[in-house]
Amino acid sequence: MDLGVDAGFVLLIFLLVIGLILGGTALAFHLRRQFQPVQLMKGPNKIVLTMDDLTFIHTQNSKKKMDDSRKSMSDMKSLKSVMVANPENSNVAVVEGDWVWLKKFPGEKHAEIKQATKTAFCKLRDLRHENVNLFLGVFHDCGIFAIVSEHCTRGSLEYLIRNEDMKLDWMFKSSLLLDLIKGMKYLHQHEFPHGRLKSRNCVVDGHFVLKVTDHGYNELLEAQKIIREPMKPEDRFWTAPELLRDPAKERKGTFRGDIYSISIIMQEVICRAAPYCMLDMTAEEIIKKVEKPPPLCRPSVSVDQAPMECIQLMKQCWSEQPEKRPNINQIFDQFKNINKGRKTNIIDSMLLMLEQYSSNLEDLIRERTEELEVEKQKTDKLLTQMLPPSVAEALKTGVPVEPEYFEEVTLYFSDIVGFTTISAMSEPIEVVDLLNDLYTLFDAIIGSHDVYKVETIGDAYMVASGLPQRNGNRHAGEIASMSLDILSSVGTFKMRHMPEVPVRIRIGLHSGPCVAGVVGLTMPRYCLFGDTVNTASRMESTGLPYRIHVSVRTVQILHELKEGFNLELRGKTELKGKGIEDTYWLTGRTGFNKPIPTPPDLHPGASNHGINLDEIPEERRKKVQKARPGQTM
Template structure:
């Protein structure tokens, strides 16, 4: 087998047997089997191109019949492979002993389906004696040729089941014998005649492959130049189709990349995400002036005890969706949410000079105002109260971890901001003296001194309450949670 070489035969490289399974190694043909090519609607095949497939098979079979192998014995469309140049290469030849070693029960559908390509005189033999003959190969070629012309599996349009079809072909009592229907296909009569002679019921009446080649060459479609021209034309069509397909897939890839990047940018700062995408190490950075916001829900533990886990999840999703819709209007960065705690910072990862405190203050006032009108889906008569704490100072920011990396803030400023929230009061904004100094220049807010209080881990600190002066706020969106978790938008203008 390894010494048989022909342009229309797929070379045998080697074989191995392991655990009663037989593995055969041959060259890879990228377009798959002829059966696959005929089945694909993307392949436009005209009459000359179809006959070029048949011509390739004929040339391959002539070489097999003139070799020491003598016959193929298992010729069918799935054993005709198509390489990258649209050339048909025959495979699975010269291995009758290996095929007999793989015993498929005669009642199995795969065995019955394979019989569609088997000559009737061979079907009449017992299973162990079925090997092949040269005239049996001619019969099989006639079936394959009908597939090429119809682009359908043999007998696919018959109302009979596969087993009944094989039995009728085997017995041969139908006059004329049962064969695939090629009467209505768009094919010259001279080609139909050659196909019919190939599957003649009497083996001696079937032509040899050399005769078939001569008949095809003498037909009006048998010129090699025409076949070559059609191959080139089809390749051009295929190349154009491939270019369109590549462009379409590229656009889809770009769109999916945008979606992936958008999701990534929601989880990490954009410049940090870009560094990670490039495989670079993200170095921690010190920010001298940052304002940090913390908030949590007053009485959240009691509220959770009255709710199911799913109701708690829906509540937090509705609330955080409201917060997320607000913060997009400010120069702030959402750091994280832990349970009912919501953490936001301004002044990082992009520095904004002295504006960080005012950005957080504006955002906090609007969040507090919006929560006062927030409706709990499963407890519409209950009101949510928020406790907010704000502090300003230096922080170090960096990415922590390799699996699900997080952009985290470190430093005493973070701890103090958290203490501002935990030592605050319901529905009030508790700020430190450091934050007050940054927003003192603004006339938009009224700041009330709370006095000195003892802060855990900090001792006595002077703190303040922040409220907004009465002034018209810009038109903003109010979100009312619905049963289906969709937030309904209502434009409102309010005075704070």
């Protein structure tokens, strides 16, 4: 029993000793890393690069050669034609086939890299985020000391927003700003204030992803004991006012100062212009006013250039009191809310759109097909309003339309009595409105009859029945019924500009054979030819106001139809080119109850073509006579 206790005690002592040995080894390794000189000059952890590691590129050489070299980094012969071993004149180099950018530190000669600088750089090199530019090493050779970082092909944010050829919508702008905020959030979470944040040290790669660079620059200057060069006033636009008043804080940078810098970059991106570009002051005057308010000096941004929430966030970030500025986490949350939680990364947005388009492709095709069918129907309807459907279909298919002979049709002609006088008393636009209103009324009426509107020429309105579709001998009855409806509607029609002046029409009808065909290739017209057309026109021109003048042949067909049309013998009428013939007035039809206007009394010898000037308002007559002196009505 005692032996068992002793064995357990010995085992416990043994485990404690092993633990102390292992713990001491780990502690010693950690202390050695922290306090012993850093050996990173060679091997996989090498951070100090020399001329043996870099091949500098002469940026003044042909851009075409550089582009060709980028396409094939293995082709070292072509690459050497654009590379020189002269680091003093170049900031671009190639390391192991990758393009890099050098940020050179001020000073003539740097004899050595201090141990504190190496330690500080090791911390910076461990920062890895998609929106933080990766530090690859430090270059120290030929007396030059520089940070070596990833090369972003699209240059700085400052260059991008000043490039007028690049179109930036709000999605593009918000993507860049969100990248900036995410990069700064990562740095602040790792306790790294930037201290010198500007649009010119935010770089954009080939995928339009923004990366923050130059972080830790102030710390490296302190570690290397490098004397700072004085900053120009235009380089301090992004510096917070409390840092402008305290050079010691300005050298180190603060988290709240970074927030102020973000707000100025937001103004640049929103306006696509330099900081304070809207102020008519020099850089020295602006910095002086920002450093010593009142009054408070800040950029001015129009509310229509960005969402109101974004402008309010920007103004919070440049608050005069640092403690009132939101921290980076609050900025990130607010900016996400501005975009309603949508992804604003440009590449992600493009991929998302492609996925959505692919998944909805069938629906889109169906919708577009339906829209195409609707537009086709509209086009077909318009075409059939200009040409008979059979003719329109033949023209669409390229089939020639042959002239067609119709044994018998009935034609309708009408015009406005005194149209010349009305036109003289009216403005051109008023004449157009008159004809449009009147013929729109006629078009609505003919839709309820088996007729075809041939054309309108000026105030003349021509309609046919029996073509292009034959309808037996019903053509005369259709035209007669339509004429009564039109005459009834004209009795209550009023002109817009002269409502007190009556609009009277003459109507002429005639039946007979004719030929119909399409004339012309440009704006083809469906035209009627033959003596029937001429006679129908003569029936209209020899008629009287508010009267339907009918030829003998049409009267014969109406009697055959036995539809109760009321016809009165006018008597002998001379028709030009036809001689003297009996003609009739169509006055009504059995069952037709619509009012028909009463024809005016015409004294013997009076013309049936004019309008009494006494019916024209005196004010209008005087106005027209004043505008057109010497013109007789």
